[in-house]
Amino acid sequence: MFRFLRIGAAFLRRDFLNLASYRLSFLMGFASLLFYLLIFFFVGRVFSGLGSSYLARYGGEYFPFGVGGLAMQSLVGAGLGGLSQVIAQEQYLGTLEPLLGRRGGGFRLLAAASLSRYLISSGRLLAYLVVAALLFRVSFRLAGVPLFVGVTALTVAAYFGLGMLSAAVVLVFKQGNPINLFFGQLAALLSGVFFPVEVLPAWLRTVGSFIPLTYALQVGRAALLGEAAPVSAQPLLYLAAFAAAALAGGALSFRWALARAKRDGSLGQY
Numbered sequence: 694m695f696r697f698l699r700i701g702a703a704f705l706r707r708d709f710l711n712l713a714s715y716r717l718s719f720l721m722g723f724a725s726l727l728f729y730l731l732i733f734f735f736v737g738r739v740f741s742g743l744g745s746s747y748l749a750r751y752g753g754e755y756f757p758f759g760v761g762g763l764a765m766q767s768l769v770g771a772g773l774g775g776l777s778q779v780i781a782q783e784q785y786l787g788t789l790e791p792l793l794g795r796r797g798g799g800f801r802l803l804a805a806a807s808l809s810r811y812l813i814s815s816g817r818l819l820a821y822l823v824v825a826a827l828l829f830r831v832s833f834r835l836a837g838v839p840l841f842v843g844v845t846a847l848t849v850a851a852y853f854g855l856g857m858l859s860a861a862v863v864l865v866f867k868q869g870n871p872i873n874l875f876f877g878q879l880a881a882l883l884s885g886v887f888f889p890v891e892v893l894p895a896w897l898r899t900v901g902s903f904i905p906l907t908y909a910l911q912v913g914r915a916a917l918l919g920e921a922a923p924v925s926a927q928p929l930l931y932l933a934a935f936a937a938a939a940l941a942g943g944a945l946s947f948r949w950a951l952a953r954a955k956r957d958g959s960l961g962q963y
Contacts, residue, residue, distance in 0.1 A: 709809075726820055733759035734829055747889040751918045757831045761914040762886035764821040765848065769906060771814035772852020773877050775807035776860040777870070807856070811849060818845070822917075837916030844916065847932040848909040852876070854939025861943070861950035880906045905935045 737756030751758045825831040859872040881887065883901030890898055890907065901907050908928035 723820070726817065727824065729763060730760065730821070730824060730829065733763065747891050751914050756829065757825070757833075757918050758889070758914065759887065760821055760825045760829075760831060761917060762910060764818045765845075765906065765910050765913050766881065766886050767814045767817040767821065768811075768845065768848055769852055769877060769880060771807075771810040772849060772856050773859050773873050774856070775810040775853075776804065776856045777863045777873075778810070779807050780860050780863050811853075815845075815849075833917045834919070837919070840916040841913050844909055844912045844929065844932065847929070847936050848905060850936035851905040851909075851932060851939050854936060854941070854943040857943030857947045858939070861946040864947075864950040864954045876904060876906075880904045883907070885910050905932055905939075908932050 734756050737754060737759065740755045745753070745755075748755060748758055751761075822833065826833060855872060855876050859870055862870050862872055880901075883893070883897060884890070884904050884906040885901075886906070890901055893901065908931050912928050912932075
């Protein structure tokens with residue numbers, strides 16, 4: 694475990710130095726974050742004072758609701774794409790085969806390399822909340838922060854498991870990824886990132902109920918924006934069960950895909 698963290702710290706230092714060497718890119722990333730917040734802020738002003746029943750349990754205003762969606766979704770890309778992006782990069786550079794072809798340790802190196810993406814995404818999540826609080830005067834419940842941190846950790850675990858499954862698809866099929874489509878792009882529509890899921894037809898809400906981000910948003914928003922009433926344990930239990938199943942299934946799928954790619958000689962192909 695210590696060796697994994699040491700390797701992860703080395704990759705994190707490399708990525709940090711890379712970001713620091715491109716300061717304009719870093720500033721543009723912050724400007725992009727502010728740009729999206731401004732879009733949600735002005736959209737929220739359109740609906741301000743209308744008293745939508747869909748937003749009542751989140752304080753009645755759209756902007757804080759939208760900030761919660763943007764913040765939590767920032768973890769999804771790192772979870773789904775972190776490992777597969779590292780694999781695609783190593784395939785392109787021609788270094789994946791010697792990296793994963795060695796006995797033991799190859800996967801740990803890839804996982805450590807993707808760790809920085811999680812930390813950067815976590816920093817982006819925090820930046821959304823801090824900027825919304827300081828510049829846009831959004832009031833978050835400090836008492837709900839521990840619950841928000843807990844549900845964020847479960848979300849990271851769930852999407853890391855899905856990320857291993859996504860990486861397995863990349864190893865086998867190279868291009869095209871239904872895992873990213875359903876749990877990434879469709880999640881933005883079905884999980885309540887941009888609007889409450891209650892506005893969706895019943896059959897779409899049923900489809901969205903299989904996506905972990907749906908429950909992460911439900912609990913995360915309730916923790917930071919809702920009343921002081923206790924949050925239901927059901928979404929937390931679903932997230933925990935999904936995370937455990939995704940981690941186990943993702944690890945098995947990745948091991949199978951890696952063995953298959955080694956056997957047919959396609960490990961370095963992309």
